[in-house]
Amino acid sequence: MGLDLGFETIGNATLICHDRGPVLVTDPWTDGPAYFGAWNFSHTIPDEQRSHILDAKFVWLSHGHPDHMSAQSLRPLSEKTFLVPDHVGGRIKKSLEDKGLKVQVLEDRKWITLSDRIRVFCIADYNQDGVLLVDLDGTLVVNLNDASDRGWGRLLKKIIGGYKKSILMRLSGYGDADMIHCFDEAGILIPPVAAKKFLPGKQIQSMAERLGCRFFIPFSSMHVWQREDSVWVDPYVTTLEDYKKGFASDTCELMNPFQRYDAIKDRFEDINPPERPRKILPPSEFGDDWSEPLSQEDERKLEAYFKRFEHLSEAFDFIRFRVGGKEMEITFAQDKFKRGVTFEAPRSSLMKSVKWEIFDDMLIGNFMKTTMHGDPGIRPLYPDFTPYVAKYGDNGLARTRSELNAYFAEYRRRAPLEHLFHTIETAAVDRFRDFFPMDSGFYKFAKGAYRLVKGG
Numbered sequence: 001m002g003l004d005l006g007f008e009t010i011g012n013a014t015l016i017c018h019d020r021g022p023v024l025v026t027d028p029w030t031d032g033p034a035y036f037g038a039w040n041f042s043h044t045i046p047d048e049q050r051s052h053i054l055d056a057k058f059v060w061l062s063h064g065h066p067d068h069m070s071a072q073s074l075r076p077l078s079e080k081t082f083l084v085p086d087h088v089g090g091r092i093k094k095s096l097e098d099k100g101l102k103v104q105v106l107e108d109r110k111w112i113t114l115s116d117r118i119r120v121f122c123i124a125d126y127n128q129d130g131v132l133l134v135d136l137d138g139t140l141v142v143n144l145n146d147a148s149d150r151g152w153g154r155l156l157k158k159i160i161g162g163y164k165k166s167i168l169m170r171l172s173g174y175g176d177a178d179m180i181h182c183f184d185e186a187g188i189l190i191p192p193v194a195a196k197k198f199l200p201g202k203q204i205q206s207m208a209e210r211l212g213c214r215f216f217i218p219f220s221s222m223h224v225w226q227r228e229d230s231v232w233v234d235p236y237v238t239t240l241e242d243y244k245k246g247f248a249s250d251t252c253e254l255m256n257p258f259q260r261y262d263a264i265k266d267r268f269e270d271i272n273p274p275e276r277p278r279k280i281l282p283p284s285e286f287g288d289d290w291s292e293p294l295s296q297e298d299e300r301k302l303e304a305y306f307k308r309f310e311h312l313s314e315a316f317d318f319i320r321f322r323v324g325g326k327e328m329e330i331t332f333a334q335d336k337f338k339r340g341v342t343f344e345a346p347r348s349s350l351m352k353s354v355k356w357e358i359f360d361d362m363l364i365g366n367f368m369k370t371t372m373h374g375d376p377g378i379r380p381l382y383p384d385f386t387p388y389v390a391k392y393g394d395n396g397l398a399r400t401r402s403e404l405n406a407y408f409a410e411y412r413r414r415a416p417l418e419h420l421f422h423t424i425e426t427a428a429v430d431r432f433r434d435f436f437p438m439d440s441g442f443y444k445f446a447k448g449a450y451r452l453v454k455g456g
Contacts, residue, residue, distance in 0.1 A: 151422030201247025
């Protein structure tokens with residue numbers, strides 16, 4: 001079924017925009033697993049939508065995670081023009097150009113015309129996430145994929161307020177799409193936020209009403225776990241029916257994840273792709289053998305890799321690796337060993353993550369066991385490990401103190417007041433969380449009051 005003007009949502013985070021034919025596709029994950037085999041996409045991509053992906057003129061990639069930037073899925077699209085956010089560090093741009101692909105960096109916070117009736121507006125934030133607004137001749141599509149408000153929420157709300165119809169798409173749910181395989185020193189699993197089973201519909205309603213969007217489409221979370229050593233995450237997975245739980249908005253309508261929207265007729269239609277047959281596969285299917293130890297050369301590479309991130313020496317006393325039943329340790333402090341982390345992982349995927357500088361894939365894959373030494377906090381590896389290693393370091397190429405200063409200075413330069421307000425808000429919220437549990441009555445009251453002050 002052709003679309004004169006409109007869009008389709010399919011797969012995990014794939015948006016296909018049409019103007020007399022396919023013009024733009026975002027984050028096409030159509031083939032192959034992600035996170036060293038831990039993930040696969042949950043539903044079959046119908047032939048019709050697959051052909052639309054292949055026919056699109058432009059491919060937008062939000063960020064470098066493999067469920068958004070899948071090497072296997074990009075191969076058939078090598079003749080397209082790739083659009084990328086203006087991320088500081090430019091790693092995605094460089095990696096695509098190294099493969100001989102045509103790349104256009106979208107100027108930050110500027111409308112760019114792609115066709116007669118389609119224009120886009122891109123925001124690159126300091127967490128190496130990308131936001132894309134798509135104007136379909138007066139209908140606004142807000143593609144947030146995995147991004148959380150890093151200060152740009154007020155700007156988005158202002159832009160959205162200028163449109164009669166706006167459709168929001170973003171990651172939502174209990175929270176299995178994060179590192180949650182974390183233990184304390186006694187070997188007890190630290191309960192992840194996903195274990196609290198906060199109602200997804202309430203989260204969706206809050207996001208949509210805060211920004212002023214009329215429709216919400218669940219997005220960027222259509223995956224299944226398939227490795228034998230990661231399927232333990234299944235109890236925390238959000239089903240399609242779960243998204244409706246707690247949703248009771250009078251101003252926003254919740255849609256099913258896979259949609260076709262005809263902007264001329266102003267009509268939504270469910271696509272209803274079938275679920276993919278699920279297979280639970282052993283780690284060996286992806287080259288992992290848990291009994292294989294590190295070599296001396298591996299140990300040297302691990303130490304060199306992690307000692308590049310200067311912030312780690314300020315936050316941790318040591319990082320320990322347990323691989324193939326043997327341990328090696330990277331020490332930052334010579335006279336104290338109070339705060340540290342132990343990663344237990346299979347050698348092959350661990351060393352690939354170091355070689356390719358994608359350690360976040362090990363965290364999100366959730367087959368690696370992480371043990372925290374010292375106070376783990378509410379989110380054990382935040383804010384001192386994951387952002388500095390995976391976001392600012394691996395993706396943003398900012399590892400030393402001077403590189404980090406330059407990195408954040410560039411984002412401040414782009415939106416100084418926005419960055420200042422966000423920094424103050426973040427510090428206040430983090431401080432509040434130190435004193436009040438997330439499931440306490442006072443925390444919930446304060447959270448509601450905070451949203452009211454912010455305007456929704």
